[in-house]
Amino acid sequence: MRRSISGLGLLAFVFPVAALAQLSILPTSQTVSNAGNSATYVVTITNPTGTTQVFVPSTTGISAAWGVQLPASVTVGPGGMQNFDLVLTTPLNLPSGSYPFTVIANTAGNALSYSVPATLIVAAASPPVTPAPQSLILICAGLACAGLYAVRRRLRRAFPRG
Numbered sequence: 658m659r660r661s662i663s664g665l666g667l668l669a670f671v672f673p674v675a676a677l678a679q680l681s682i683l684p685t686s687q688t689v690s691n692a693g694n695s696a697t698y699v700v701t702i703t704n705p706t707g708t709t710q711v712f713v714p715s716t717t718g719i720s721a722a723w724g725v726q727l728p729a730s731v732t733v734g735p736g737g738m739q740n741f742d743l744v745l746t747t748p749l750n751l752p753s754g755s756y757p758f759t760v761i762a763n764t765a766g767n768a769l770s771y772s773v774p775a776t777l778i779v780a781a782a783s784p785p786v787t788p789a790p791q792s793l794i795l796i797c798a799g800l801a802c803a804g805l806y807a808v809r810r811r812l813r814r815a816f817p818r819g
Contacts, residue, residue, distance in 0.1 A: 679703050680762050680771035682743070688778040692751035695724070696777050698743040702762050704733035710764050714741065718758035722748040731762070745777055753781040 681701045689696050704710045712731045719725060724746030733739045743760060756777045763770045 679705065679769070680760065680773045682760055682773045682775045685774075686776040686778065688780055689747060690780050692747050692753070692779055693749040695744055695746040698745070698760075698775060699740055700743050700760055700762075700773070701738055701740050702731055702733055702771070703738045704735060706769070707735045709734050710769060712762040712764055712769070714743070714760060714762045716743070716758055716760055719745065719756075720748075722751075747777070747779055751779055753779045 679702065681703075683699050683701075687696050687698070700714065702712050702714075710733050712733065713729070714727045714731060716725055716727070724744070726742070726744035726746075728741050731739050731741050745758075747756075756779065757774060758777065759772050759774050761770070761772045
């Protein structure tokens with residue numbers, strides 16, 4: 658006896674559009690050597706919808722004293738993606754440390770709203786470099802200082818070799 662199976666049903670899964678990754682940032686963390694320096698991040702917006710979307714990017718977690726450069730808006734075609742730069746400039750008096758922030762991209766009326774976290778690390782400022790005594794002699798010789806011999810003798814007494 659043979660049996661045949663006919664009329665197999667097709668089982669389809671429908672995932673909501675919001676389940677897809679819509680916003681990413683690279684790098685997720687970076688370090689600047691001193692306060693007052695800038696860091697550039699590349700942010701990517703993905704539009705999972707079937708229509709063109711205009712996103713307005715913004716940030717949270719960043720003090721008003723920081724410089725923030727973002728485009729006013731980013732247009733992404735249906736099913737497409739678009740990159741833009743986020744440039745952060747830290748204030749000169751900012752203490753060294755780790756500064757987390759969030760990038761947000763919303764459409765008009767917040768129909769679509771995405772966010773991604775990132776971090777900017779400000780390293781401790783390097784101490785000023787003091788030139789060696791030999792450097793001072795070369796600088797002075799380059800300027801043809803009067804009394805070079807006397808300066809050299811004083812430096813050798815102040816900074817004996819060995």
